[in-house]
Amino acid sequence: MTDNTAQGFTVPIGPQHPALKEPGHFQFTVDGEIVTRAYVRLGYAHRGIEKAAEARSWTQNLYLLERVCGICSHIHALAYSLAVEQLAGVEAPPRAQAIRVLVAELERIHSHFLWMGVSAHEAGFDTLFMYSWRDRETVMDLLEGLTGNRVNYSANLLGGVKFDLQAAQADSIRRGLDFLEQRTRHYLDVVSNDAMFLQRTRGIGVMTRAQAEVMGAVGPTARASNVGRDLRVEAPYAAYRDFPVRMALDERGDLEARFEVRIRELFESFRLIRQILDDLPPGELGVRLPRRIPAGEAVVRLEAPRGEVYYFVKSNGGDRPERLKVRTPTICNLTSVVRLAVGHQLADVPMILAGIDPCFSCNDRLVQLYQEETGEGRSMSWKDLRQYGIDFYARRQA
Amino acid sequence: MNPLAALFALLIFPGGLSLLAAGLVYEWVDRKLLAGLHNRVGPRWFQPLADALKLLVKEEVVPEGVNQALFIGLPLVALAGALSAAVYVPLAGLAPVHSFPGDLIVVLYLLSLLTLGMGLAGTNTLDRFSLIGATRTLTQVFSYEAPFLMALLGAAVVAGSLSVSEICAYAGEHWLILTQPLGFVVALIGLMGKLEMPPFDAPEAHTEIVAGALTEYSGRGLAFFHLGRSVELVVGLTLVAAVYLGGLSSPVWFAVKTLALLLVMVGLQALLARLRIDQTVGLWWRYGALLVLVQWLVLILIQRS
DSSP, rough: OOOOOTTTEEEEEEESSSOOOOEEEEEEEEEETTTEEEEEEEETTTTHHHHHHHHSSSHHHHHHHHTSSSSHHHHHHHHHHHHHHHHTTTOOOOOHHHHHHHHHHHHHHHHHHHHHHHHHHHOOHHHHHHHHHHHHHHHHHHHHHHHSSOOOOOEETTEEEEEOOHHHHHHHHOOOOOOOHHHHHHHHHHHHHHHHHHHHHHHHOOOOOHHHHHHOOOOOHHHHTTEEEEEEESSOOOOGTSOOOEEEOOOSSSHHHHHHHHHHHHHHHHHHHHHHHHOOOSSSSOOOOOOOSSSSEEEEEEEETTTTEEEEEOOSSSSSSSSEEEHHHHHHHHHHHHHTTSBBBBBGHHHHHHHHHHHHHHHHOOOOOOOOOTTTTTTTHHHHHHHHHHHHOOOOOO | OHHHHHHHHHHSSHHHHHHHHHHHHHHHHHHHHHHTTTTTTOOOOHHHHHHHHHHHOOOOOOOTTOHHHHHHHHHHHHHHHHHHOOOGGGGGGGGOSSSTTHHHHHHHHHHHHHHHHHHHHHHHHHHHHHHHHHHHHHHHHHHHHHHHHHHHHHHHHHHHHSHHHHHHHHHHSSSSHHHHHHHHHHHHHHHHHHOTTTTTGGOOOOOHHHTGGGGGGGHHHHHHHHHHHHHHHHHHHHHHHHHTTSOOOOOHHHHHHHHHHHHHHHHHHHHOOOOHHHHHHHHHHIIIIIHHHHHHHHHHHHHHH
């Protein structure tokens, strides 16, 4: 890394860098402005959430897992609730499922608006950044009015939801959506017609359909390459069976397509939310769950704003899970960044990275260890790690 | 000019302190208007002054592996270049303090010292972001400098002189924005390139290369570069306003003109996404240079007839 001539000129991005909102480490070897090699290292925001979940009761985990991601918090709590309900052999009532989907779609709107701002900022288009974040406040206010919280909505209970939807809230959501829809139409116009912005997005970071399938891309990133992957359509969960979604697809695969797919998804979310408000099924808000969940395993896959979220939950019949595994969409899409960056200009790299809507701390499930001298990877057992920690602090105190 | 009056002109008005103050005010107007267009609140009126003072009293960290004299000297040269350029331009709409035949060229080169200083400061350090930023800064110089220079020379041709005061005298009778609109557009956008304003901020694109050439600068050096840029904003606006918008005039009327130009620049900053460095070069040589050449062709044809 210190030798600039032997391996080419390497630009380190991260762990601390203005382009990154969370810690991650990238190395781009450049020839002039052209990237010739890209490398990623993760694990800077590893929080040990899976291990922590094993030490908490089924109910406490709802609180913990909502904090896996700061943007799509609801989808994690929802995935966990669905998995536990599956293990317990119960199903939340239709009204609860509809409210869950309602919150999930509001969350998608908030996430896509946030993403649009961040990507525009990476392209140096701060006006779009400021405007989309201003409009995002509308949907955050709606979520606050509905759930009492702007970020971690805490809408789920095991077996249902915490609150009912009042008529006044439904009206304010409809009004908010009208405003957002009008703004979204404007943004669609901007990202598909602004000549200067198109110079930065059209034909940049093109991922073909074959590439997207090989690299296992998910979510809007895959759909912009014409890969029809959307779990709301393919394997409908919660209330998506009653309120079907139309998939937004694009075949161009470049950054412009990713902008357009996400914005078209917004229109679909607006439509879906209005439909849920109109046809909200009557009934209970939850069912009782046993205190001890029967032994067994459950797998749940949901469509988060960024793509597929995968949950595996294993119970041994006790009052806490024996094993819990979370996989977030960023890890599936990161391969494409490293692959697509090669051959592009350094100036396009932040845009390509932002194009998958990365979320590092949600996706960090491991820490990579390197021998400082050789750069080779190594692994450590739990016992070694514990001993290393004791030695480290002993050395520091001495 | 007696020595006392010369010192006054250099240190107090119109150069020196009042120029620095004007630079901070214009920087504030720029930031505040841009914030308004972004739907933000923007800085308070004393924010640029507070920033400058804070940086000036801070420790200046000199990184390892740099030429220390250059590292400390370059910010001074850059600021001095911008300040000395002010002597030859009609600040506040008043006649230039000093004038000699051919001073237009000198002004343009003095204004380039800032960019050159920043480029050299970037190459002086070992930091990778600085090196890439410096490469981009210097690449950008070669793209906008020639069209900018040629645009202003168009004014010199019709005035029949390379002296700023004589061009101003000519411009007082003919508004060159009407007779040379293409040159005006190129000069104004060239000024944005000089100041590395968006969309020409690829050399300091912080989402790619942190702060570009100035990444390693802190404290006094950074303050000098920032002040130099503020001063250059005033001097550049003065030059463009005097040449294209009717030469010398009363200070109030002149301030209105420069602020109107600034408003146009702010609007462009808000409207446009950042250009990649290759797009910047392409834009200047494909369109900027072409526009100026068309302008020159028209001038030559008219002068012949």
